[in-house]
Amino acid sequence: MSMKMCRCRPGLSCLLGTLLSILHCQGASAQVGPCVPPRPACRDYYLDNIDYDVIVLETIGDVKVTPWDKGPWRTNPAYDCGLPPCGEVNPPTDPVEVSYRRETEYCYSVGGSASAAGKSGLLMSLLGRLDVQFEFNGEFTYCQRRSEEVTWSIPSNQCFHNKGRLNFRNAKVSGTIIEAAVVYYYVCVDGPTDEHVTTTCGERESSGDADRLWEEVFQLAYRRPSCGGPPPNPEHDGVFMEYCCRTECTPGPPCCGCNGGG
């Protein structure tokens, strides 16, 4: 840029603006190398002020809790289906262990052209929204693994096939940041009234998202109410412990355990 580009009407503000223009148009900025925003489209203008490192926008979306990811029902078969002599019960079998399928505690990914400072700031906003304690490790794509595997047990039962499953859901959030390295605030003076014009350079954008395990529930199926179970839980999707004799519990002759009820 040169002085010729920075014409303006005489006056104190013009003088100051011109000084700033000279400072930034002609080399003072070169020692540290910021970019130079374009001049305005008007013919006569002056550079009024300069700002640095402006976050043009930072949008963080709503936290979305995903629908339940329902695991398959796992079954531990009745261990002594049949009618043993009263007073004799075979020992229970081992519980069935349902191991954790979900391995990640939280994940994030931020891509795009924003500065590292801008990206890490976006990450902080995203993870803050998810209430994740976070210490930046220099990586913009990362998954925190769970430190230990969790296992749930489905106990064995004499007369009922016992069922259990693990459900989980995540929370997700996404966001965008646009930053401008340098902002020039010009005043165009060739019209009847002064017009303020803003130009930027070094405008860069990054987007990212983060998710975390939000809730996990291990469900054990109930007995049917007709078999002495509690009221059905609608979250069990109609699944109950199954009586191993494939008959209703009552009435009828017992087929399992001394009284047929297990």
Next chain:
Amino acid sequence: MTTVSIVLCCMGLIGSPAAGPSPVADQRTDVGQPADIQSLHAALAEARRRRQTGQSGHGDLARRAAWQFYQAGHPLIAIEVLGEVIANPESTFDLISALRMQGQYLRRLGRAAEAIEAFERLFAIVDQHPELVPQYALSYASAVEQYVLLLDAQQRYADAAVAAERVLGAEPGTFDDRQVKSLFTASIRALERSGDPAGALAKVEQLLERFPECGRDERACDLLALRARLRDPSRSTDGYIAELRAIWADPELGARPGIVEIGRLIADAYRARGLLEAAVQQDALTYARATALLAGLDDADPGVALLEESQRSLLGEMASAHRAGRPDIAEFALLRLIERAPTAAERADLEVQLQAVRDGATPPPP
């Protein structure tokens, strides 16, 4: 208790990066030449010399040096330099710019209270000089947005909504459209969370009126679903379902990954009304839509993970569709779950379930 629930929310506040590696450590200025630390100290010394000798330009030099110290991984020096500018501003602009930058850097360091204080000082000055707002609209809106985010993080939703009005209440054209849209989003969320759904709905309508493209772009499904929810918090009326179905049927919106969430919401509404067969049928349609969308995406597309997760979740729901009178949907889902089963034991269990569906062995209702 046969159900064990672990709620993993609210584990703590965001950590301060100051305690660990700096979020900007080892970074260089991203625009132009790398800033070596010696030249930055030299620039800072020059700014201080000019200030002491009463020469002009010291505020600008100092703010620029602060920015580059920050970019170079020295946020504390940057904040200190900005503090010097704030203590001895060369102009009102110098002061408000330094306060914005200081608030920004303090916020990035997790020092929320100090950041809020810096932004509030800035607003107090601008309130005394409202003519500065249109002059430096980009920087001012930046400060407002960051302030709103800080208040939101502190769950001060009503205050956040009020603060957003600094930009949203201005004449159209005063601020950058991107900033206005972003603050609309923040305001809508804040109003909803502050217990003012009518206010939030009004803001959604204002946003759509002022920026109609927001009802068509890649985030439109979210926004339109939010509008439907704000109109009917019960999420189950005929009007709510009709509104969602209109989004679902829109060919342009239907090509966006967000349409899968609309399908889920329709199914949820049917379930809330006890229309289980309609719900599982919608789940099947949503699964098909997700599959079709996936076919059109590159593996690297960020939408892939979202759609695959939705597919998995839908299959889990559809696996019990026989209880809603749709064994065909249950069989379809179980076959796909068997293909995906990670262990032989899971596969065996799913095969038992599949056989039960095929045998029509739906247990009698309780």
